[in-house]
Amino acid sequence: MAYRPTEKTEAHKRARNKSLLDAAIKVVAKEGFQALTISAVADEASVATGTVYKYFENKAHLCTEVFRAGSGREVEQVQAAAFPKDRSKSCRERLSDAITIFAQRALAGHRFAYALIAEPVDPMVEAERLKYRHAYAGIFSSLIEEGMDRQEFALQDPVLTAAAIVGALAETLVGPLGIGAPASGQFNEQQLIDGITTFCLKAVQK
Amino acid sequence: MAYRPTEKTEAHKRARNKSLLDAAIKVVAKEGFQALTISAVADEASVATGTVYKYFENKAHLCTEVFRAGSGREVEQVQAAAFPKDRSKSCRERLSDAITIFAQRALAGHRFAYALIAEPVDPMVEAERLKYRHAYAGIFSSLIEEGMDRQEFALQDPVLTAAAIVGALAETLVGPLGIGAPASGQFNEQQLIDGITTFCLKAVQK
DNA sequence: CAATAAAGTGAATATAGGTTCATATTATTG
């Protein structure tokens, strides 16, 4: 007997796992999923390609993690806006806040947000994106349900409406976020956000 | 001097071009863009792979044609619903008709419609899809503009609203159309269409 | 240090599918 993983090595393992994930996110943020190759990640993290496979089973898993990490914080923010601690706000107000947060963060995040929301990616990554969108739809759906209970919103299928809102958000943001699109500030960001918010609010209202 | 293309050969050329395009559409309708390979098309049309390249410069061009052919009829139908000869209908009514037609045809077309609207595809094909969605957005945008002029609709950015509608349509139809989704009839198709229509109409209304 | 196990390496391998091209076939006309 002569070897056993110790806390130090475990820590190193965790650190490297994180550094690989960070590297992957950095690649996507800089050049999109199009540039997310195993060797690009390896280079960015200054390790060999084989090392990546010691930490991620395969590319699909790596993509999943990038989405999870990238969207995790985003989804959290939207969730927080939709269901704040302070329970005094109306559902209408909260829906508006949630949409605004989503759009603002997407517009601020630029390349990375575009990659998550709309960059043409290969089918494996696209499958991950569908899950990511689903998480948003869940938030909106719950909020709409509550709004119906409180009779703030018209009676409707909350799942359908939630999907429609996510679709509307994604599609309207594709243009402004797309490659070659005017940089943030070139167009009136506030106007865009107001437009989307108004569109969605009117749609759910009584 | 001893050879010159004749009407007969030209006709054959046109026929073969069509048969290749039909083959490509058939492949997509059956198994999606995922299965659209040059050799699949060649097999389906009973020609050699090289022959495909006599008629289509490369795969991207072939994809473009599949989208054009596949969506051409769809876009036409929506256009016809949005701008009918009979000018007596209100914009509201026409918008409702256009949305209904879009959804109905997508739901009826099933696999092919799913492929056009939402199937995860590789970036080359996705780029074509964006153009296709743009065509729809153009129709809705014009209609909304007219509706504002006639004071049927609230003042709004017609381009933004049109994008939102296209996004809402695509996203809400993805689920029902997706692979493994219940076959048409399993869910209440009419209810779905009504839901989307209501959502969009309320959103544009004064 | 010796023994052992894990982590790291990166060249080699595997695959898939788009694209090419030398060759064969077919059509047209004098």
Place this chain on the structure above:
DNA sequence: CAATAATATGAACCTATATTCACTTTATTG
């Protein structure tokens, strides 16, 4: 039929990455 040109063929080629694996390096403990 001979000459010519267009069309068709499909095996071979190319490219781009994901993935593997024999080997090296590093960490741990008696």
